[in-house]
Amino acid sequence: MASLFRVPEVAAGATEATLSEWVVAEDQAVTADQTIVVIETDKATVEVEAGQDGVLLRQLARGGETVQVGAPMALFGTESERGADVDALLAGLGVLSGDGPATPAVPAPAAMGSVHAAPEPETAAEPEVAEEQAAPAHARSGSPAPAAGPAPTGGRVFASPLARRILAEAGIPLHGVTGSGPGGRIVRKDAELAVASGRTAPADEPAVAAPPPAAAPVPAAGTRRPAPAAGWHDEPHSRVRRAIASRLTTSKQTVPHFYVKRTARLDALLDLRRQLNEVSATRISVNDLVLRAVAVTHTQVPEANAVWTEDAVRVFDSVDVAVAIASQRGLVTPVLRDVDRTAPSAVAATVRDFVARADAGTLAQRDLEGGSIAVTNLGMYGVEEFAAIINPPQSAILAVGAAAPTAVVDDGVLAVATVGAFVLSVDHRVVDGALAARWMAQLVRNLEQPLRLLA
Structure with missing residues (x-):
């Protein structure tokens, strides 16, 4: 019988996590102890097991999404339910299916064990997550996923947050990596392969010539030159650094x-x-x-x-x-x-x-x-x-x-x-x-x- 696989509470008190990547594809049979998805928390990358034998009929969240604890993440079924009307199965479980992530039509009951549904206040998504959430959904209405291919050489490049972090730490640009995920999306194994091979940006990628510096205006006699701007740069907060700051601030305050x-x-x-x-x-x-x-x-x-x-x-x-x-x-x-x-x-x-x-x-x-x-x-x-x-x-x-x-x-x-x-x-x-x-x-x-x- 079809059932929902919900986002577990992978961190004590957490209300959301980032779905890093799916390990198994839709319509694939899995065992209870098999890892099916990787979720990125503030402190670790957690491999989540299926917890039941069956078939992963549909993924209800995309890689790179920030998902709420307790929200439906996948639809499981039996071998006899392969090829069934997945939308009808979801509707029967009180979940609406469309072009975006599935959402409960009515409050869904809490799942077993460590899953706890919890409301989450509206917060601004991290830039890398927000960028990926703007990507067009696939496989929500039964259409095949785009074939994997190289990342585009211009415009937006889709990559999981973990892959982005690995490449950023290695100083490798996203445009220099070929993605094997849906639609050419760069996933963890692509980033690790790029780091291991020492890959950099493609040699034939045209360099963008910097415009010649504009001539500085000559100040009129008697006027003061403006003081030069102080040198500094911003290092964006990582999820880990935000978590450490929040936890320790709460500790000292409470x-x-x-x-x-x-x-x-x-x-x-x-x-x-x-x-x-x-x-x-x-x-x-x-x-x-x-x-x-x-x-x-x-x-x-x-x-x-x-x-x-x-x-x-x-x-x-x-x-x-x-x-x-x-x-x-x-x-x-x-x-x-x-x-x-x-x-x-x-x-x-x-x-x-x-x-x-x-x-x-x-x-x-x-x-x-x-x-x-x-x-x-x-x-x-x-x-x-x-x-x-x-x-x-x-x-x-x-x-x-x-x-x-x-x-x-x-x-x-x-x-x-x-x-x-x-x-x-x-x-x-x-x-x-x-x-x-x-x-x-x-x-x-x-x-x-x-x-x-x-x-």
């Missing part, structure tokens, strides 16, 4: 932050790291050991392993810790699971996998959800200490500064030790000052006696 600072001697930790790396197949960093120390501290001070909700303080049984990664696509904070029960080498391997997938844009949404605390480290840049902004709904974030040789006093004797600074940003609604101080004291003990991390 979450009552306070900060606790401690220093810790790290000589024993550095020595343990050296010994572990002598036997570990995966290189372990100081940050990997800090992540492990944070998790162990949460087991020792479980009241801090909590987040704020509107109805209660939610205390977790497992210890999941997020790690801030400055990827090529922007800042992301994937979450490591059960870190309190994970060996340092396994923590290191997971973090490296997250870094690779963050750069490739293949982090799944589940990788970005959960946890009560995050760790962010700028020590490798020589930053001595800093205070970070909490990433809601988490209740804390630990900022790690650079470790450096420092004069210390042991029993009245001056000595030199490797000391690092740690600043904990805390949500005061969840964690009080005394609790935060107790947590930090336990963290310092774990860092200065690192065998605790192996127990």
